[in-house]
Amino acid sequence: MSDQPAIARVIVEVARNREFDYRIPERLLGALTVGAQVIVPFGHSEARGYVVGFKDSSTFARLKEIREMVGRQALVGENVLKLARWIADYYLAPVETAVRAVLPGAVRNKGAGYQERLQVVPAALSHDEAAMQQLRKRAPKQAAALDLLLSGGPAFLSHLAHAAHTSPAAVRGLEQKGFVQISRQTAERDPLAQQVFLRTEPLTLMPQQTAALAQVKQSMDTLQPSVILLYGVTGSGKTEVYLQAIQHGLARGRGAIVLVPEIALTPQTIERFRGRFGDTVAVLHSRLSTGERHDEWHRIQDGRARIVIGPRSAVFAPVRDLGLIVVDEEHEPSYKQEEAPRYNARDVAVVRGRLDRCAVVLGSATPALESFYNVRRGKYALAAMPARVDHRQMPVIRVVDMRIEAEREGQAHVFSRELIEAIKTRIERAEQTMLFLNRRGYASALICPKCGYVAECTQCSVALTYHKATDELLCHICGAHRRVPARCPAPGCGDPAFRFAGVGTERVEIILHKLFPFARVQRMDSDSTTQKGSHRRILGDFRTGQIDVLVGTQMIAKGLHFPNVTLVGVVFADLSLHRPDFRAAERTFQLLTQVAGRAGRGEIKGEVIVQTYTPHHPAIQAARRLDYQGFMDQELEARRELGYPPFTHLVGLTLKGPSEQKITFAGDLFVKQLQPLLDPQVQMAGPLPAPLARAKGDFRYQILLRAPQTKQMTGPLRQTLAAFKWPPDVACAVDVDALSLT
Ligand code: ADP
Ligand code: ZN
Helix, strand or coil: CCCCCCCEEEEECCCCCCEEEEECCHCCCCCCCCCCCCEEEEEEEEEEEEEEECCCCCCCCCCCCCEEEEECCCCCCHHHHHHHHHHHHHHCCCHHHHHHHHCHHHHHHHHCCCCEEEEEEEEEEHCCHHHHHHHHHHHHHHHHHHHHHHHHHHHHHHHHHHHHHCCCCHEEEHHHCCEEEEEEEECCCCCCCCCCCCCCCCCCCCCHHHHHHHHHHHHHHCCCCCCEEEEEECCCCHHHHHHHHHHHHHHHCEEEEEEECCHHHCHHHHHHHHHHHHHHHHECCCCCCCCHHHHHHHHHHCCCCCCCEEHHHHHHHCCCCCEEEEEEECCCHEEEECCCCCHHHHHHHHHHHHCCCCCCEEEECCHHHHHHHHHCCCEEEEECCCCCCHHCCEEEEEEEEEHHHHHHHHHCCCCCCHHHHHHHHHHHHHCEEEECCCCCEEEEEEEECCCCEEEECCCCECCCCHHHHHHEEECCCCCCECCCCCCCCCCCCCCCCCCCEECHHHHHHHHHHCCCCCEEEEECCCCCCCCHHHHHHHHHHCCCCCCEEEEECCHHHHCCCCCCCCEEEECCCCHHHHHHCCCCCHEEEEEEHHHCCCCCCCCCCCCCEEEECCCCCCHHHHHHHHHHHHHHHHHHHHHHHHHHCCCECCCCCEEEEEECHHHHHHHHHHHHHHHHHCCCCCCCCEEEEEEEEEEEEEEEEEEEEEEEHHHHHHHHHHHHHCCCCCCCCEEEEEEEECCCCC
């Protein structure tokens, strides 16, 4: 007998935001655990669900019974399940979407049954000619499979059956007759199988690293403090600190999760972890096939992999006895998921740290204002590494005022004289240059100089970008493309002379070819890396010195380490500054600092040239002085005055739909119902048109709420949302702690 209660609470995957009670059948009593995947009757059919708890009785009289349990063990650990619940609660997301987020589809869909593959090898009888003859006569299909096996060598059961055009049962028949042996083999599809990693040994740490590591170790051993912000300039050796902290945990039987932004999850990064720890490192990223993801996940769950490295969703990896979670580049907006549940993996990491009682390290050269503020008010501890490894010097940053440049030249150019000179010198000295511009394509707009017409997307409220390679206009929001019109289509104009305004990476590349016909120039952006492996190839070529100048979008801004790069140019720094977002200054500062960090990582001191039309902007000036502290202090004051995060939390509701009128009508009504429930501390604005007022044919409106505590907003919002009926063609998305307000 088991003393397990007879009723299970189950989150059903297809159901909206509810938990259901089911009776546990006799045969499963005692076997079910929290986190087990089950099949339950639901409506007129059945559905997949997860056990989230137990109870002795239910208010429902006629409970249905759980049909079956999938696999033998819980798929979701208890803490990860708690984490899913926390996410559903905090981010106002349906609980089943949160459960889906914590479990990769590849794992959910195959169930908990560990995907053992059966390996087939020839047995003694297969060498008996007489027996083989007989088999060929009586069971030609089996014989064909056996022949294949004998010629091709050991194979997996499913592969062999498939290749021989027969069924797995037929192959099993061969086993019964004694022709083959079938054994359980767990064959992982190791995504890194073809690569060889050189083993690396722990480096002798610099004093600042030793001090930081001591803090982290103390945190791992005592949870005092439990969260550390590791503020270390680019090249200060943060990764080595992570590696040695992980080692400290491993020696005590504890695993680790390392989160890195997807974009920084390069072979180079993976190499550093695999080089130190070998096979015990599992890598999760979006380029894995379903099978690979499944295998990696199970390798983690059953403890064969103890270290996980991956993008935001890796925060849910089923690592047991977790000792440390590292969030590298913690300020990165890509840690925020843009669909429900809209969680921020950095903040989820902190919560998981609390649940799993492990240390959390947030690392960055430019910590988010929120994290900086959390240090200020004593929530996080600070470990600082202000110098570069080996006392390499920080680069010199020069700001070029493009207004003066334009005056001198009589017209605006893409490159200032200074930048051209600097690139030229680098090419002569066989040093490398990186040029950064956060906009792809050739020109950001097609403008009629006569009437001022701008080619816009018909579905989105943005100008179309001209792409020269394909000779077409492209919408960067919805992907629509159009031919370039021969004449201005504005009524009554029809002028044939169009002008391209604004620069993109494609144009920068073309100009470079003209300026330096003998230089090897390569562009890296999402247009030039559509082919699988091209990303890696370009970086490989750059590393081996086959490229002189690399032009790119933010793809080249992060985490890369190329010792021979002595010059970094920011073609147009104002691009990120003039965005309709209160974080624009912070983002610009971070971006410039990150980009600058790419320069001079070798023996030679680096130089950074920042071209801008607003040279005196505080973000640009602070970046020039490498003055993180000063910028953050100033920015904090501004945010405090305006009542923006981190002094408040922000919840954004985006309303979308084809009818503007319906959106505003429903939005007004919603606000009217919500308002009376709100604490006076909560400020609400809207519905107002979003900065991106139209996208993909839909109108977009926003309702913004701000308050010192998230709960002050999410409580009333939950209540109002539960009762409110949006018209069928108005969609409402709630974003708690929204990072992007476009
Ligand atoms: P960060 O992550 O802070 O930008 P990295 O960890 O990438 O810095 O370190 C920059 C470079 O310095 C790397 O090539 C790394 O191998 C090297 N490095 C780090 N720590 C040491 C050390 N203690 N001694 C020698 N080299 C080091
Ligand atoms: Zn569009």
